[in-house]
Amino acid sequence: MEDVILYEVADKVATITLNRPEQRNAQDxxxxxxxxxxxxxAAEDKEVKVIVLRANGPHFSAGHDLSQSEANAKSYAEISGDFRKTGLLNLHNWEAKHYLGFSRKWRDVPKPSIAAVQGACIAGGLMLAWPCDLIVAADNAKFSDPVVRMGIGGVEYHAHTWELGARKAKEMLFTAGAIDAATAEKLGMVNRVVAADQLWAEVDKLAQQIAKMPPHALAMAKRAVNVTTDIMGQQSALQACFDIHQLGHASALVQNDYMVLMGLEELKKA
Structure with missing residues (x-):
């Protein structure tokens, strides 16, 4: 299991590398x-001052591992339980921890973090990139959240409005379309766009620049910005949107006895 994600520390920078390229770094x-x-x-290592999240292969992440969800009914049943007996409680609690909870936790790590994104960053992939403080994108990067096709209003860490602005967030969700790297940079979701073959070098350079700063000052700067968005209502909105997400699962269950309206093969065709 260890080799599906690589970890190394060098020059005060911890680099976490997603390493399931054959599965497009999908997440089970x-x-x-x-x-x-x-x-x-990385958060607890006193030698680490900056955290970099990147991915091997042509794509950053295709999101949740839907192939596993369909193929492994036993695993799905263990996560969700018997809906007729427990309702959505088990699924809600599992997603609250693994999706919303993890993303919130990573967002609040008191060290600067940088995501290096190339290729597709789809749905659950956004929940890996968005919690990072900075995003550097390759010029071939595309960001999307097509889960409306599945009867869901957006992924569990629903930061779309904060990242894109209300109208672009709605466009992404309503059309199930992708936003390219250049547009993402204009909207402020991405800090820099570079040629794909320069992505890791650019991120390493940025990480080293930040690592030279006093760590306590970095932590205070990050906290100041994060608490500002918290006061503006971001955390309350994320929780409310997560609860709305669960309504999507409930609606799908009523209609077809499964937590989404469209499976992996249907989604690929769409």
Missing amino acids: QPFLELLDSLWTK
């Missing part, structure tokens, strides 16, 4: 739990 439960443990490891 063990993958997410390992990723969270590595975020915690």
